[in-house]
Amino acid sequence: MQVTVVVIPQIADVFKLVPLNKVQWLYTIVISFIPLIIMEIQKKLNEIKFGKIVYQNAKLEK
């Protein structure tokens, strides 16, 4: 829906938006996906640090 607002000129005018060229789209997409990379690294680090968040049966039985 967000993209639709930008690419349909009549709606874009209402929201005072302008069409983006390929390079501008590329910048936008790259910036938008930065958190994905950061979060994936963080999740991996968490997994290494704390292990998988699973309650071990063995702990219960003790």
Next chain:
Amino acid sequence: MWHTKAINELEENFRTNVSNGLSENEVEERKKHFGDNKLADKKKESIFIKFIKQFNDFMIIILIIASIISALVAKMDGSGDYIDSVIIIAIVVLNAIMGVVQEAKAEKSLEALKTMTAPVAKVRRDGKIVSIKAEEVVPGDIVLLEAGNYVPADARLIKTSNLKVEEASLTGETLPVLKDENVILDKDVPIGDMLNMVFSSCIVVNGHAEAVVTETGMNTKVGKIANMIIEDEAPETPIQKKLAEVGKTLGIACLIICVLIFLIGLLKRIPPIEMFMTSVGLAVAAIPEGLPAIVTIVLSIGVTKMARKNSIIRKLPAVETLGGASVICSDKTGTLTQNKMQVVQMYSVGAKEEKILELGTMCTDVNIEKRAGRLTGIGEPTEVAIVNAALERNINKLELYKLKSRVNDIPFDSTRKMMTTIHKDSNEYISITKGAPDVLLKKCTKYFDGNSELTLSSNIIEKIEQNNNKMAEKALRVIAVAYKKVANSVNIKENELVFVGLIGMIDPPREGVKEAVSTCRKAGIKTVMITGDHITTAKAIAKDLGILRRYDLAITGQELKNIPQNILEKDIMKYSVFARVSPEDKVRIVKAYQSTGAVVAMTGDGVNDSPALKNANIGIAMGKNGTDVAKNAADMILADDNFVTIVEAVKQGRNIYDNIRKAIHFLISTNIGEIVTIFMGLVLGLKSPLLAIQLLWINLVTDSLPAIALGLEPVDKDIMNKKPRDSKKGLFADGLWSKIFIEGTMIGMLTLLAFSLGNNLYGVEVGRTMAFVSLGMLELVHCFNIKSEESIFKARNI
């Protein structure tokens, strides 16, 4: 005035018949005339009123004012640019429509739940006893009452057996009143003394009765006390309360920031109207006013889903508590087991199993009916097990009775511990006796070896006793069968019997319970069996199901009484089985588990279980076998009385809690992202990175919908591999606040980066477009990040 009338007068007045009740046609006519037997609901708001109410919000009012100011400015400066005003109004209206739709959805779910938990009444109609919804009762109906029932309407008693009714809801007197149908009273006696009447919403605590319904719905005594109407609105859950507080604090913080932004903008000589619109847009976009609504939607849709899986939530807060359950105390019979005895083993000294079953089935009081296309026994569970085992081998009691008709019997009594039936076989008589093996064996002098009757030697007796003990060790209920030929059908003595065999039976565990207990263990939940049954039986079933494991203890109610509460609290976690316990013991058990910090779910069905159900963190009543009182005291009702359903409900409860947290995480962090974008933009001396209408669009479309989607996420595959949530931990525990701030700041700074890049390279309009698209996409990516604690490339739901 019905208390002044005799029963025959009532029959006349109500054109009813005490022994047959009303006819269906008569019922239909009376329904049309008297309406439903329910108290008038609160007047429902029309859609229009609901729509108008959506505008009764501080932020929405500010938006409308902003739109008016924008229109006035456009008119005054002669630009004629009314687009901002129109868009703001359009968004406000769209927001209101969405609000009404969401509210209606939540209301519909809760209504459906209310219907599911509606009380039922037993009435006699057309000579048959039928269970109907209490609201379908009409004046003149013959209603049947028993302990645990709510009285469905005001009624004049016509038959009672030790009937005691608690009328506290009308008289304030909690002591039950002993009723008597035979008294005829004066006109002016107070309600508390109307011994021949029962009143709607009162509770039958003892005995049973039949009564003619005299008044229904708003004409009942309780109906006349209009303000005593049953609570209609669902109470707020702890999460909802907490969120309302958090929302308020965040709202005030946002307003302060907006005023600050407005002032900074003025200092930087940005046109006041542009700054005003940006500040208003930001205030509306940033304040998470949608949070409580989303939580309500998630909760109401969640409980509807749970209801489809047989767990009916009566009190919304129970959903949150369920997710944190760490001890489940379950009844044995009917919940962990099938409540259906089955013959699993037989023993004889030569006699064929068919012979044991043939005699066993003849010596029962069971009726045989055809149900679902097959013959089945109806009666006392132990006898039904024998009759059904015989039917499986094509031995039909009724066919046998045709050949050997039953001419007399000596009924079972607990002193003799046996019963006898006498049958006429051609010209001779045969008596068949079945009962407790230890007693019956003493009455036997011979045994049947399959061909003939032989003397019962001490060796054979020892052999039979050994086998009886082996069966008992396996927690089987053992019945011995014997017979003897007699000269006539009267004055039969139960001695010198011929032993035929032993029948061992058990109430087997329900399907899936063993797996559910194992799932609980993995989920850090302790399963506890509480039963009125014998400890040997309880232990055997508990061992079989994995409830009683190495180092776990079983205890009887008698032993429990000798343990002081402080010692019990210290050792409670060692116990997994409580046998021969009374409903009163259940309260002690619940409190003892709670003293360790455990969140306790407790099942119950009887009137006396109510205190335990109320004391437990989650009281669970049985839908099939539970009394109305137990259901009313419970937080949740099990429609199928099955333990597996409790575990499924815990799973759903955990999921709902997790999803609400995810939705909150998403909404607040994205709101912070929006604030950071605008605030930092101004602080860094940039032009406003986003316009008011752009912010509003983001708020409406990219915030609410993903939040709802997160709230409705399916159950994570590892959800029952985690420990129960610590009940002391708050909603924002485990660093949720810091996560929200860090991630929100990251979203804001990256949006600003997109704006700066576009603004510096291509101009402010491209900059705003890039910021607008980036913010929307960043929020979407953020939504996927929140979905699971695992990598989004690995995360799979079940």
